[in-house]
Amino acid sequence: MNAVSSLLIISASQGVIFGLVILISPFFRSKTNNYLSYAILIVSLLMLNVYLDDIAVFIKYPKVKVLYDIEWIFLFPVFFFIYFLKSINHDLEKSKKLYWLYTPFMLSVIINVVFNLEYAYKWYAYTWEHKGFVYKMIFDIQELGYYSFNFILVIWSYKILKEKKYSTHPNTKWLKKLCVWIFLLIISWILIDIADMIFNIGYEIGISIICTGTSVFVFWVVYYGVYTLKLTNDKNDILLVNPTEILDKRQQKELTNPDTSFSEDNIYFQKLKNLLQKDCIYRDPNLSQEMIAKLLNISSGYLSQIVNDITKKNFTIYINSYRVKEVKCMILNTEFDKYSLLAIGLEAGFKSKTTFYTSFKKETGLTPSQFRSKNKKVPNF
Structure with a gap:
């Protein structure tokens, strides 16, 4: 196992452990923290997929590649956004309109399942003009989509926190920091992709930077977002009990x-x-x-x-x-x-x-x- 593979599996394992602890532990578990856990588990799944790709699992077993192709990254900002709303008791947190946020992910599932049924599973084969061009365009739009979708929800979250109604909420300061962290991670991710395309910096360097940043991010989120705010949330819950x-x-x-x-x-x-x-x-x-x-x-x-x-x-x-x-x-x-x-x-x-x-x-x-x-x-x- 090379250094990159080791870093990937460590990052993925850390996220899985923290995510499951939040979901299972009576001390951390809450309806709000559950969404934070889901977001962390999605990050872990992304790291795991990159690890499996790095050790050529998807080449040996092409029929499971659909799990790699589906853009799970579309779920990451959704879970964090709902976590934001629940943390400040926003009116939107119980709105059924939030289900629309899952639309990009569902489209990604449909696109990649259809593609893999043809190319990986060989269930059918259609030949039509400009087929390759159309698929390429769809996947390019998908890639642009997950960059944009992450940006939109992060900026939307920050804008909500700036509203006067929520500016004095006890969780606002922490959530603003979280917005900045996520924004910087997305920027780093995009810059690494661009640098790789232009300067060919190398797969190992890019992945190492992303894994290190993600590991630090997950640890910071778990400590400040779950442990520090747990007491605040408990106090709010106790107030409801009266x-x-x-x-x-x-x-x-x-x-x-x-x-x-x-x-x-x-x-x-x-x-x-x-x-x-x-x-x-x-x-x-x-x-x-x-x-x-x-x-x-x-x-x-x-x-x-x-x-x-x-x-x-x-x-x-x-x-x-x-x-x-x-x-x-x-x-x-x-x-x-x-x-x-x-x-x-x-x-x-x-x-x-x-x-x-x-x-x-x-x-x-x-x-x-x-x-x-x-x-x-x-x-x-």
């Missing part, structure tokens, strides 16, 4: 009745409790003593004194106690079993993993994972 509506009475009582002392009837403390229990302001990770003092129209120092005297806790610990109680309630509810503990903690208002784990351990004597394991129901057999 914890305050599904908690049972026992859990709700625990959440809305913090330990108090003799000064609980203080008017400002009652207002603070109302903000925490009804408005759930503790879910804001940037919540500060100054912000609450402003809401209550009192000084920050006075608020601190009220909280300290009544709860025997400082302000931060008191606010975190509400967050811990909500986390406990979510962990105890089976609706949240599919979400990571960190995602639950962030949704409850904790700003970081360290703060979450430290506060939870201090409040309960257990880590979040220990608490989940201890309270996990054992099924009856």
